[in-house]
Amino acid sequence: MTRVNPYNTDLDKNPANYAPLSPLSFLERAAYVYPRRIATIQGDRKITWAETYTRCRSLASALAKRGMGAGDTVAVMLPNIPEMFEAHFGVPMAGAVLNTLNFRMDAEAIAFMLKHGEAKVLITDREFSATIAKALAMLDKKLLVIDVDDPEFKGGGLLGEMDYEAFLKTGDADFAWSLPEDEWDAISLNYTSGTTGNPKGVVYHHRGAYLNAVSNIIDWDMPRHSVYLWTLPMFHCNGWCFPWTMAANAGTNVCLRHLDAKLILAAIRQHKVTHYCGAPIVHSMLINAPAELKAGINHSVSGLVAAASPPAAMIEGMERLGFNITHVYGLTETYGPASVCSKHPEWEQLNISERVERNGRQGVRYTMQEGMTVMNPETMQPVPWDGLTMGEIMFRGNITMKGYLKNPKASSEAFKEGWFHSGDLAVMQPDGYVKIKDRSKDIIISGGENISSLEVEDMLYRHPAVMAAAVVAQPDPKWGETPCAFVELKEGANVTEKEIIEHCRSNMARFKVPKRVIFGVLPKTSTGKIQKFVLRERAKSASAIE
Numbered sequence: 001m002t003r004v005n006p007y008n009t010d011l012d013k014n015p016a017n018y019a020p021l022s023p024l025s026f027l028e029r030a031a032y033v034y035p036r037r038i039a040t041i042q043g044d045r046k047i048t049w050a051e052t053y054t055r056c057r058s059l060a061s062a063l064a065k066r067g068m069g070a071g072d073t074v075a076v077m078l079p080n081i082p083e084m085f086e087a088h089f090g091v092p093m094a095g096a097v098l099n100t101l102n103f104r105m106d107a108e109a110i111a112f113m114l115k116h117g118e119a120k121v122l123i124t125d126r127e128f129s130a131t132i133a134k135a136l137a138m139l140d141k142k143l144l145v146i147d148v149d150d151p152e153f154k155g156g157g158l159l160g161e162m163d164y165e166a167f168l169k170t171g172d173a174d175f176a177w178s179l180p181e182d183e184w185d186a187i188s189l190n191y192t193s194g195t196t197g198n199p200k201g202v203v204y205h206h207r208g209a210y211l212n213a214v215s216n217i218i219d220w221d222m223p224r225h226s227v228y229l230w231t232l233p234m235f236h237c238n239g240w241c242f243p244w245t246m247a248a249n250a251g252t253n254v255c256l257r258h259l260d261a262k263l264i265l266a267a268i269r270q271h272k273v274t275h276y277c278g279a280p281i282v283h284s285m286l287i288n289a290p291a292e293l294k295a296g297i298n299h300s301v302s303g304l305v306a307a308a309s310p311p312a313a314m315i316e317g318m319e320r321l322g323f324n325i326t327h328v329y330g331l332t333e334t335y336g337p338a339s340v341c342s343k344h345p346e347w348e349q350l351n352i353s354e355r356v357e358r359n360g361r362q363g364v365r366y367t368m369q370e371g372m373t374v375m376n377p378e379t380m381q382p383v384p385w386d387g388l389t390m391g392e393i394m395f396r397g398n399i400t401m402k403g404y405l406k407n408p409k410a411s412s413e414a415f416k417e418g419w420f421h422s423g424d425l426a427v428m429q430p431d432g433y434v435k436i437k438d439r440s441k442d443i444i445i446s447g448g449e450n451i452s453s454l455e456v457e458d459m460l461y462r463h464p465a466v467m468a469a470a471v472v473a474q475p476d477p478k479w480g481e482t483p484c485a486f487v488e489l490k491e492g493a494n495v496t497e498k499e500i501i502e503h504c505r506s507n508m509a510r511f512k513v514p515k516r517v518i519f520g521v522l523p524k525t526s527t528g529k530i531q532k533f534v535l536r537e538r539a540k541s542a543s544a545i546e
Contacts (some may be wrong), residue, residue, distance in 0.1 A: 020183035022206040023213050023244030027053055027089045030250040037225065039246075040082040041271065042255040043152060047082055049250065052089075054173045059090030061171030066144060068096045068121060073189060075099040075119040075143075077110070077128050079257045080230035083148045083164055087123060088234070088243040092187045092206070093177040096121075099189040100235035103127075107134035112198055113191050117405065119143060123164065126156030127257075133159060152257055183207035188238050189405060192332050201405030202332045204238065212335040212399045213244035215368035219340045220304065220326060222275060226251040229267055229276040231259060240277060240306075240336030261289040269296050277304040279529055280314050281468060283325070287317035288467060288490055294321070304328050306337060311461035311469075312356045319352060329362035329436070331422055333401045333414065338369045339434065362393070362426065362434040370397025371419075374428045380417050385428045390437055393426045394419035442532060444473040444481050451512050456483050456504065460514075463503050465493035468522050470530045471514060474539035484539040485514035488522045518542065 019025075030039070031053035039052040047055070068074060074091045076098065078084040084100075091098040099117045101110055103125075110131060114122065123146045124132050136143065136159070145160035146167045180187075187206045191199040216222070228246050230253060232239055246253050254271050256263055264286065267273060283305055286294075302324045305314070318325040328337035341363035347355055365372035374383050374391040383391040400420045403411035414420055425443065426436045437443075437452045444451040453471040460469035467490045474484035487500060497517040504513045518538070523531040 020179050020181070020185075020206060021210040022092075022179050022183060022187070023210045023241075023247065024089060024093055024177070024179060024206075025210075026213065026244055026247035027056060030247050034225075034250045037250060038252050040085055040253045040255060042082055042257075045082070052082075052086065055168060056086050056090040056093060057175040057177060058168040058171035058173050059086060060093035060177050061173075061175035062167050063091065063094040063096060063121065063171075064175070065170060066121065068094050070095045070185070072096045072121075073099050073117045073119045074121045074123070075101055075114055075117065076235075077101040077103055077122065077124040077132060078148060078234075079103065079125060079127065080234050080255050081125070081148070081150055081152075081257060082253075082255060083123070083150075084234045085243050085253055085255070088188075088238060089247070092180075093175070095180070097186045097189055097203075098238075099191075100238060102191070102233075102235050103131075105131075107131050107138065109199065110135040111138035113201075114139060114143070116198075116201060117189050117191075121146065122160075123148065124159065125150060125153070126158060127153045129156040129159055133157075150257070180206050183210070184402070186402065190235075190237055190332050200407055200410055203402040203405050204335060205402050208335055208399045208401070209238070209241055209244055211368035212241040212338075212366070213248050215366040215399065216241060216245040216337070217249055218367045219328075219337075219342070220275070220302065222249055222251075224249060224251075227254060227271055227274045228252065229254045229264065229271075229273040230256055231264060231282050232277040237330075237332050237336035240304075240330075242277065259285070261285045262293055265289060265293045265297065268301060272299055273301060274299075275302050275304075277306070280305060280311060281524060281530075283314055283318050283323075284467060286323075287314065287321060297322075300324065302326065304337070306330065311458050312353075312360050313458070313461040315360055316352060316356045319355070325359070327359055327361065327363065329434075333420060333422075334369070334395055335399045335401070338366050338395055338397075338399050339363050339372050340366060341433065361429065362436050364433060365395070365397070366399060368397070369395060369399050371395065372434065373419075374426050374434055375419070377421060380419075383428055385430050385432060387427050387429045387435070390425050390427055393422040393424045393434060393436070395422065396420060442472070444471075444483055446476070446479045446481050446483070446511060451483055453483070455508070456485065456512055456514060459504050459507055460485060460487060460500070462507075463495070463500060465489050465495040466500075467491075467493075468530065470522055470532055470535055472532055472536045472539050474516065474542065476515070482515040483512065484535075484542070485517045486522055486535050486538070487517055487519050489519060516542065 030049045035050035039049040040047045121144045125148045147158045147160040148164045183206045188204045190202045327341040330338040377392045383389040442453045456471040468488040470486045473481040476482040500517045523534045
């Protein structure tokens, strides 16, 4: 006789005991509990949480009146301004899916994303009108285009049917929005960088956005009403879910249209910014800023840094500056950060170089992520915790994407054997913390020996003249491949190729030392990541010339 589980009998979900998880609920609560607190700041403009909620409801209503609903895509091409923050709520409140476009992409890439994502509405800023005009001309159907006419930017043109403020007025400030029917419903669409072939459309769901937003607070120890500076683009993994985090936190968003050390430090000082995020290059800008720009910042500032492995010199530099830096790691496919180098109190007793070593690791899974490990991708067996055996970082859990839009083959490959395959090579250290060694495609194989480009880069960053560095493989007739270093120097620095090579030779095995050093400004993405695919081509060309 089959036993009936009494805990599953007559105890069904109903509106009184179940609601789909969605970060939209954070905005409603922030406006209800803290209506007069400032939600967003841009220059002299300040908007309260009550006003933000009203504007988001108006946006949702205006979109709904234009037929936007479940399954429809609304694209936005905006910098870090209040309207971009509002889109993260107003668009999904209408039931639609938000597609934040990378404003560093060219017109062809933007046109591909608009076509592939089947966008029906585009909200865009005058600053990007030239690119958007070209992209729109490549489409075979007409979109509803809404312009954000931000007075902080002079130039560009208006392309749309009306401007954003006029569009809000067509909506109802008391719009009766609702949570999604299913928390698995899509909330946003984010395209990967597409360095090889067309970019892939990564789909996030309401549940994952909700959980990662909360995990950001927990894993960063963010106090209520934090003041967050937008140095990270909101288009990048939806700003690592921080628009939704800041609504849950009922904090203040300080918006910056453009990245500049002077502007960043001035905003930190003026608004008493407590938190900000960025790639290593953003933190390096602050480390190397003139002393007078840093004067007057006497309060505690916390920063998140994310990259495959931030240079130890950068972490050390931020610590000496007095900023508390935490290392996180993730990918577009994991809603941004999905792991954190959780700090232990006893680490504070270590000397600075030992602390830097501990804090430079990719760490452990986020609180709201179910699993993170390092496995042999062929056998799918975990690697030993010996700090030596390399494998691939893998994730699984609620803050892993739904999949790639219209690409079941890529989704299936990414989720092979029940884990998301990151493509990053790492070791598991004896304390269970993950340490990246390299991207699988960035390992340099020289004479049969594996060379981690990250290890060589870390050594380059330790040279006092180096602002940024990247190492890629260059063809070599004898060894197959050898390291080629691209170095961006600090302002006013003067150093030769020979000096850089000698610096490396004095501190690491000779076969790992770059055989060539090329000086110049490094190509970077809008999020500050160095574009190694560009450098690989340059290294091949330089090698062919010899």
